[in-house]
Amino acid sequence: xxxxxxxxxxxxxxxxxxxxxxxxxxxxxxxxxxxAVNSAIFIGWRVGGWRGVCGAVLGAVLPSFLIIxxxxxxxxxxxxxxxxxxAFKGIRPAVVALIAAPLFKLAKSALKNSxxxxxxxxFRALYLLISLAAALLIWLGGVNPVWVILATIVLTIVAISxxxxxxxxxx
Amino acid sequence: xxxLQLFISFxxxxxxxxxxxxxxxxxxxxxxxxxxxxSQQEFVDIVAVSQVTPGPIGINCATxxxxxxxxxxxxxxxxxxxxxxxxxxxxxxxxAYFWLSQRFQGNPYFEQTxxxxxxxxxxxxxxxxxxxxxxxNFIDPISWIIFGVVAFFTVLPEIVNSQFTIHNSQFGKIIxxxxxxxxxxxxxxxxxxxxxx
Numbered sequence: 001x002x003x004x005x006x007x008x009x010x011x012x013x014x015x016x017x018x019x020x021x022x023x024x025x026x027x028x029x030x031x032x033x034x035x036a037v038n039s040a041i042f043i044g045w046r047v048g049g050w051r052g053v054c055g056a057v058l059g060a061v062l063p064s065f066l067i068i069x070x071x072x073x074x075x076x077x078x079x080x081x082x083x084x085x086x087a088f089k090g091i092r093p094a095v096v097a098l099i100a101a102p103l104f105k106l107a108k109s110a111l112k113n114s115x116x117x118x119x120x121x122x123f124r125a126l127y128l129l130i131s132l133a134a135a136l137l138i139w140l141g142g143v144n145p146v147w148v149i150l151a152t153i154v155l156t157i158v159a160i161s162x163x164x165x166x167x168x169x170x171x
Numbered sequence: 172x173x174x175l176q177l178f179i180s181f182x183x184x185x186x187x188x189x190x191x192x193x194x195x196x197x198x199x200x201x202x203x204x205x206x207x208x209x210s211q212q213e214f215v216d217i218v219a220v221s222q223v224t225p226g227p228i229g230i231n232c233a234t235x236x237x238x239x240x241x242x243x244x245x246x247x248x249x250x251x252x253x254x255x256x257x258x259x260x261x262x263x264x265x266x267a268y269f270w271l272s273q274r275f276q277g278n279p280y281f282e283q284t285x286x287x288x289x290x291x292x293x294x295x296x297x298x299x300x301x302x303x304x305x306x307x308n309f310i311d312p313i314s315w316i317i318f319g320v321v322a323f324f325t326v327l328p329e330i331v332n333s334q335f336t337i338h339n340s341q342f343g344k345i346i347x348x349x350x351x352x353x354x355x356x357x358x359x360x361x362x363x364x365x366x367x368x
Contacts, residue, residue, distance in 0.1 A: 023272075027264055030285055033185050033257030034195070034227045041261040053262065057254065064226025065234050065250055071220055072238040072246070079216070083364060088216055090363015091356055092303075093314040094321040095219045098352050099193055100300035101325035103293060108329075110289040127290050134294025138197060139301040145197045146187045152291040156284045164279070 005039055015047045036060050107131070173241050174248055176206060181233050181252035188229060188253075190292035195229045197299040199236075208240050212307050222352045229253055313366060317359050324350045 002025065010021050028038035037060055044056030078084050107128060116123045130152070137143040180202040188195040196218065203209045209217070221231040230250060237249030264271060275281045309315060328350050331343070348354070 027261070029190070031257070031260050031264060032187060032189050033260065034188065034229045034254070035192070036227045037230075037254050037257045038261050041258060042265060045262065045265040053258075057258070060227075061230055061250065061254060064224065064230040065246070067224050067226065068220070068231045068234040069238060069243070069246055071224070072235050075216075075220070076239070083368065086367035087360035087364045088219070089310060089314075089367045090317055090359045090361070091219045092212070092215045092308040093318040094356055094359030095215050095222065096300055096303045096308060097318045097321035098222060098325060098355065099196065099218070099296060099303070101322045102193065103297055103300075104326050105329050106289075106293050106296070110286075110293060113289070114286050127287075128293075130287060130290040131294035131297065134291045135297040135301065136294075138201070138295065138298035144201050145295050145298070146183060148291060148295070149187050149189060149288065152287050153284055156287045157280055160280055160283055 002035070002039075005036075005043075009043055015043055020046070174245065177237060177241060177245055177249050178252045180206070181237075181249045182255055184229065184233075185253040186256040189288050190295070192228050193296045193299065194292040195232075197295040197302070199229070199232050200299055200302060203232075203236055208236055210307075211303065211305055213239075215303055215308055219356055223356050317362060321355050321359060324355060325352075 006021060009015050010018060016024065024039055024042045027042060028035045031038050037057060040056035040060035041053055044052035044054070046052070048055065079088075111124050111127065114124055114127055116126060134145075134148045134152075137148055138145055184195060184198045184202060188198055200214060203214060204211075217232060217235045218228070220235075221228045224231065230253065233249040233253040234246045237246035241248070309318070328343075328346050331346055
């Protein structure tokens with residue numbers, strides 16, 4: 001999705017420049033919600049204020065909305081067809097693979113962007129324990145992901161506060 | 172009552188959906204399962220449909236769940252609810268852009284929290300996949316073969332690109348094409364049609 005946004009908004013229409021585009025990506029990813037919608041809001045606001053936001057959000061949402069609405073209307077009937085049911089028996093494990101496979105790449109880039117050293121030894125891989133704990137809590141513990149996200153935010157802030165007060169004492 | 176539940180659920184999903192696309196799946200799964208709005212199987216089916224149709228997965232799921240639970244108005248409500256937190260938060264960010272960028276750029280609390288959330292999001296995505304590994308989705312050993320083949324082709328460009336620098340070569344293009352989710356889903360569907368018909 002993002003390369004498409006860049007080509008349309010930066011290269012073709014020149015609504016924002018390269019640097020602003022990078023800021024936009026950072027903001028759209030840092031803020032909660034769908035990245036495509038967040039980007040649309042940012043660009044809409046930059047280009048045309050409130051009206052720009054309305055137009056951009058409608059543009060980002062409406063195609064998916066209409067397509068899925070059309071599919072939802074007929075899907076319950078189609079699902080009963082033996083051919084469709086057979087196809088979906090093959091598709092379901094493929095979807096699980098499509099969800100699971102990007103984890104490898106995501107973990108690699110998350111590790112690349114973090115740092116955790118104790119006396120020149122690299123402990124970055126320990127961060128993956130957070131991922132493991134989150135997955136187990138939700139999968140086996142049935143914990144709502146919302147709580148896991150909130151816990152991450154609170155624990156990180158507490159950890160940095162402790163780290164910084166220890167740092168100040170040393171000084 | 173149903174409308175209110177739909178609204179609250181999808182507002183929550185929009186508010187806590189960090190990390191986009193796949194990360195939002197586990198939130199949707201939890202909400203949808205809690206109210207029995209969709210079976211596990213239906214959930215996978217709609218994710219499949221989302222992968223082959225354009226647009227953000229979150230919008231697709233909201234529209235679909237909204238329609239199947241409460242008709243057209245339900246789909247409008249759920250879709251609005253999922254983008255409403257984005258609207259509120261992103262507009263505030265845009266309005267206070269300079270104030271915020273001065274305060275938050277380089278702020279250790281802010282940046283470290285974002286970094287840690289990335290690891291949590293990885294766990295969220297993993298849990299979404301783990302929750303879907305069930306007999307209803309994996310009906311026989313062939314399912315596991317399909318799972319393995321699709322997973323292999325999805326990570327293939329990653330492995331190949333880290334070994335050789337072939338981004339722009341002909342071979343690299345073919346590999347990237349072969350790992351495209353739409354192609355993989357269509358092929359899995361064809362395989363299913365041939366095997367289970």
